[in-house]
Structure formats: structure tokens, C-alpha cells
Amino acid sequence: MRVSLLGLVILVSCVGAAAARVHRNAYATMMYMGTPRDYEFYVATRVMLRSLRHLEVDADLVVIASLDVPSRWVQALQEEDGAKVVSVENIKNPYSEQSQFDWRFKLTLNKLYAWKLVQYDRVVMLDADNLFLHNTDELFQCGSFCAVFINPCIFHTGLFVLQPSMAVFNDMMHELDVGRSNPDGADQGFITSYFPDLLNSPLFLSPLNGTKLDGTYRLPLGYQMDASYYYLKLRWNVPCGPNSVITFPGASWLKPWYWWSWPVLPLGIDWHSKRLQTIGYGAEMPIVLLQVVFYLGIMAVARLARPNLSKLCYHREEKSVFLIHNGFKLVAIWSILAAYLVPILFIPYTIHPVIGWTLYFLGAISLCIVAVNAFLLPMLPVLMPWFGILGALIVMAYPWYSDGVVRALSVFGYAFCSSPFLYVAFKRIVSSLQVLPEREGFLPRLGESAFPSGLSKLC
Structure with a gap:
């Protein structure tokens, strides 16, 4: 009995020691507030952290968060993602007044706080748009500063290795005060200026x-x-070193977590597969289900209550009749355009692309049905853009292109061949709007048995 008790104590002690293990290295990222896309980057950060945890990295996960990051986000990062959150004050950007400064980068100098993490031997500093394919713990063997030249002459600060040092951090703060040259006013320009000789350093x-x-x-x-290298060949072919981390430094509205990024950008689905394996889509699904019910209700109501707007259009003066007629056509065209644009505004930006595009097509067709029934338009011409967009997505998502050039040419060829159909559909809609008042104008208003004397019908 005594031996068994001793064994249990030893087992509990070993488990506790393993749980309390202190890591000498860390993967770190930053989070700050003040942009319209704060929530999107919060989701991207969580997916990246969970992906690293899934790869069983032997390091702490650290988030350098500004003081105004919501407490519920901080709590989720700590309790659900296992990250250590370091709260910091925003570093004032002395370059914000220079010409061509992009306000999105105003607070990116907070990345310099990574040099203050002196409790670690090495830190791999990351942007949230990194997609890890493999465990990269070997990076902690690198030197005092290491980075990748994705541009032939300029290294990228979306991922770099550093040796924390208060002396370096204080010197960087001094360089900010004296106005060290910074071409873009962001962390990229400052850090590349601070390490100007990295190009001459040996390969790690x-x-x-x-x-x-x-x-x-x-x-x-x-x-x-x-990621742009991939889109050229539609495969990876990087001969020097392991293919471990994908980065998306391109257009800000084509980041991989946005639902419209796939199949426009094929790699968007890879990022969402990581999210599906990690934090999932529980936060967005109630909104999605609510919209599905709303759009199905719109289609049912539009079908049951077909309004006839032409019966409401009567006027005495020919000039006014002309204005009303053209206004009537303008409203109809804008209604069709809105049917294809409005659904985009309400779909959760970070939902899975398959769900996002499905919700978009459902919303577009429901609003198109409203326009069709309101203005007595032919169904097929109004839905021609709907079929055109669906066809474009199918062409882009086709998985057997030999390379990105062939894919781009295929998309261009599809757009060229489909444009005549869209033109004919537009002409049909305009013609239908032209004859609608002439077809419906002789009908009396609802509840009237005949036209009031002196009024002429709309033509």
C-alpha cells in the first residue's frame, strides 16, 4: 500500500513538472486595435496560434497586445488558445506625417516589443497571415537576427528570428526619436533600415x-x-530549404481568411482547412442561419405578393411622364444591381468560402426574385449575372490547370465568351422596362373601375 502511494505521488509530481515546464523560446505575434479589420486579424491570430499548438511546437506562444484589446479577446487567447498575453502601450509612430503613409501601419511598430521578451533565448516574430505547413522549431537555433528575402533586395518582416535584448530595444527607441530613415513608415521599413547588411549574411x-x-x-x-509564387505555377517549387511557411503579403482585401478569397486565390481553402481543424466557425454560424431563413422568407413573400408598380404611375404632364418613366427604369436597374451587391455586405467575412459563396448566391437570387416580381421582368435575363458569376467560380476552382498562366487565360477566355450573353440580357431587361408601362398602363388603379377623366396613361 505504501509503495503504491509513493508511486502515485511520483506520477503526480512528474505530470506537474511537465505541465510547469518553462520554455526558453517563443513564437510571438502582435495585436492592436484601431482598424476596421480588427476582428478579422483576431480570428487569423487565433488560427495561427492553434495551428502552432497542433504542430506541437516546443515553445511558448506569446501575443503582444495593446492595452485597448478587448478583455474577452485576451481571455480567449489565454484560456482557449494557450497563449501568454503581454499587454503594452502603443509605440507612437513618428513617421505618420510623412507623405504616402498608409494609416493601416500606424501601430505596427509595436512589433519592436519582441526585443523586450528577454525571458526567452530566441523569439520567432510573426504576422497573423502566416500559414504553417510544418513544425519550424529549428528556427530557434538561428542567430541574433534572421529573416527571409522574398524580395531580391529587401527582407520581409512577416517572419523573423531575434535574440531579445533590452539594449537593442532601447537603441531602437532612440532611433525612432532621432528619426531614422523609414521609407514606408511601418515596421517593415524601420527594421530593414536597422539591419541594412543582412543581405551579406550567410544562409541559415x-x-x-x-x-x-x-x-x-x-x-x-x-x-x-x-503565395504569389504558388499562383504562377500552382505548386510549390522552392529548392533552397524546407517548404514550411506560406505568407500572404499581397492585397489587403485578398487575405486568405476572407470567404471571397477562394477560388480567386486557391490557397485560401488551405487556410480555412486550418481554421476548421482549430477554432471552427461557431461564432459565425448563427448569423449564417439567420440570413438563410431571411432570404428564404423573402423568396416566399415575393412570390405570393407580386406588386404591379406600373399601376401607380399616372400623371397629367407629358414632361413629368417622361421623367417618371426614366426614373422607373433607373430604379429597376439599380434594384437588380443591389441584388448582387447587398448580400456581400452581410456575410461574415471570415466564414468558410463554400458557406460564404452559397449564402451569397442564395441572397442574390432572393433579391433578384423581388426585382423580377416588382417590375414584371423576365427571370432568365435578370439571373444571367448569377449564372455568369457561378460559371466564373467553377472555371477558377478547376483543379487540373497545368500552371497559373493557363488558369488566368482560361478565366479571361470565359469572361470574353460570356460578355455577349450579359449584353443580350441587359438589352432584354431594358426592352421589358420600356414596354411595361405601355402593357400595364391601361389597367386602372387598384379599386378603380375606370381612369379618372383628364389623366393619361404612362407611356
């Missing part, structure tokens, strides 16, 4: 004995594979 190859290197190194391109 992780030592087999696990020792940490000193000095600065260029990281192999495989640690920051620009």
Missing part, C-alpha cells in the same frame, strides 16, 4: 547538434513562401 542551415548560432543570417525562402 540548422546545426545537427542543436546548438544556437550567433550573428545574423538569411533564412531560406521556404520559411516565407510568398
Whole structure:
């Protein structure tokens, strides 16, 4: 009995020691507020952290968060994602007044706080738009500063390795005060200016004995594979170093977490597969279900109550008749246009692309039905853009293109061939709007047995 009790105590002690293990390295990212896309980057950060945890990295996960990050977000990062949150004050950006400054980068200098994480030997600093394919713990063997040149002459600060140092951090703050040159006013321009000789540094190859290197190194391109390289060949072919991390430094509204990014950008589905494996879509699904019910209700009501707006259009003066007639056509055209644009505004931006596009097509067709019934338009011409968009997505999503050039040419060819159908559909809609008042104008108003004397019908 005594032996069994002793064994239980030893087992509990070992488990507790493993749980309390102190990591000497960290993966870190930053989070700040003040942009319309704060929530999207919060979701992206959580997916990246969970992906790293899923890869069983031997390091802490750290989020450098500004003081105004909502407490519920901080709590989720700590309790659900297992991250250590370091709260910081925003670093004032001294470059915000320079010409061509992009306000989106006003607070990106908070990334410099990574050098204050002196409790760690090495820190891999990350942007939220990184997609990890493999465990990259070998990066902790790199030197005092290491980064990838995705541009032939300029390294990228979406991922870099650093050795924390208060001396370096204080010197960086001093350089901000004295106005060190910074071409873009963001972290990218400042850090590349602070380490101007990295291009001449040797290429990092992780030592087999696990020792940490000193000095600065260029990281192999495989640690920051620009997604645009993939779109050219529709496959990865990076010969130098492992293919480990994909980054998306392109257009801000084509980040991989937006539902419209796929199949426009094929790699968007890979990011969403990571989200599906990690935090899921529980936050967005109630909104999706509510919209589905709303759109189905619109279609039912529009079908049951077909309004006839032409019966309401009577006037004495020919000039006014002309204005009303053209206004009537303008409202109809704008209604059709709104049917294709309005659904985009209400779909949760970070929902899975398959769900997002399905919800878009459902919303567009429901609002098109409203326009068809309100203005007595032919159904097929109004829905021609609907079929055109669906066809474009199918062409883009086709998985067997030989390379990105063939894919782009296919999309262009499809657009060229479908444009005559869209033109004919537009002409049919305009013709229908032209004859609608002539077809319906002789009908009396609802509840009237004949036209009032002196009024002429709309033509």
C-alpha cells in the first residue's frame, strides 16, 4: 500500500513538472486595435496560434497586445488558445506625417516589443497571415537576427528570428526619436533600415547538434513562401530549404481568411482547412442561419405578393411622364444591381468560402426574385449575372490547370465568351422596362373601375 502511494505521488509530481515546464523560446505575434479589420486579424491570430499548438511546437506562444484589446479577446487567447498575453502601450509612430503613409501601419511598430521578451533565448516574430505547413522549431537555433528575402533586395518582416535584448530595444527607441530613415513608415521599413547588411549574411542551415548560432543570417525562402509564387505555377517549387511557411503579403482585401478569397486565390481553402481543424466557425454560424431563413422568407413573400408598380404611375404632364418613366427604369436597374451587391455586405467575412459563396448566391437570387416580381421582368435575363458569376467560380476552382498562366487565360477566355450573353440580357431587361408601362398602363388603379377623366396613361 505504501509503495503504491509513493508511486502515485511520483506520477503526480512528474505530470506537474511537465505541465510547469518553462520554455526558453517563443513564437510571438502582435495585436492592436484601431482598424476596421480588427476582428478579422483576431480570428487569423487565433488560427495561427492553434495551428502552432497542433504542430506541437516546443515553445511558448506569446501575443503582444495593446492595452485597448478587448478583455474577452485576451481571455480567449489565454484560456482557449494557450497563449501568454503581454499587454503594452502603443509605440507612437513618428513617421505618420510623412507623405504616402498608409494609416493601416500606424501601430505596427509595436512589433519592436519582441526585443523586450528577454525571458526567452530566441523569439520567432510573426504576422497573423502566416500559414504553417510544418513544425519550424529549428528556427530557434538561428542567430541574433534572421529573416527571409522574398524580395531580391529587401527582407520581409512577416517572419523573423531575434535574440531579445533590452539594449537593442532601447537603441531602437532612440532611433525612432532621432528619426531614422523609414521609407514606408511601418515596421517593415524601420527594421530593414536597422539591419541594412543582412543581405551579406550567410544562409541559415540548422546545426545537427542543436546548438544556437550567433550573428545574423538569411533564412531560406521556404520559411516565407510568398503565395504569389504558388499562383504562377500552382505548386510549390522552392529548392533552397524546407517548404514550411506560406505568407500572404499581397492585397489587403485578398487575405486568405476572407470567404471571397477562394477560388480567386486557391490557397485560401488551405487556410480555412486550418481554421476548421482549430477554432471552427461557431461564432459565425448563427448569423449564417439567420440570413438563410431571411432570404428564404423573402423568396416566399415575393412570390405570393407580386406588386404591379406600373399601376401607380399616372400623371397629367407629358414632361413629368417622361421623367417618371426614366426614373422607373433607373430604379429597376439599380434594384437588380443591389441584388448582387447587398448580400456581400452581410456575410461574415471570415466564414468558410463554400458557406460564404452559397449564402451569397442564395441572397442574390432572393433579391433578384423581388426585382423580377416588382417590375414584371423576365427571370432568365435578370439571373444571367448569377449564372455568369457561378460559371466564373467553377472555371477558377478547376483543379487540373497545368500552371497559373493557363488558369488566368482560361478565366479571361470565359469572361470574353460570356460578355455577349450579359449584353443580350441587359438589352432584354431594358426592352421589358420600356414596354411595361405601355402593357400595364391601361389597367386602372387598384379599386378603380375606370381612369379618372383628364389623366393619361404612362407611356
